Amino acid sequence: MKKIVVSAVCAAIAASAALMPATGAMAQYRDPPPPGWDHHHRPPPRDDHHHHHGNAGGVIAGGLAAGVVGGLIGGAIANSGPRYVEPPPPPPRCWFEDRRVENAYNGGWHTESVRVCR
Secondary structure, eight states, rough: OOHHHHHHHHHHHHHHTTOOOOOOOOOOOOOOOOTOOOOOOOOOOOTTOOOOOOOHHHHHHHHHHHHHHHHHHHHHHHHHSSSOOOOOOOOOOEEEEEEEEEEETSSEEEEEEEEEOO
């Protein structure tokens, strides 16, 4: 039952990571204005011909990678508990008994100690 619960949690984490909205953060570094500029002068016009498209593929790949790593970690945690190992069979009980055996040389019988195990 514990493995089922852990597997369900891992699947929920993987699904939520894959379905997160793919919005990028706007982290920008702004240099100070060049010497002689102040906030009354306008900067030169920007080149708006270079367009940045969303990096949805990278976000999806990251979510999938996080889901796989989370699943591996969750599976390792689920399988780290104690395991039932069947005990080895008991060793055989053996003893010696005197038995009558046929003599192969003259067709007669004689008594021998024979090892018997159960």
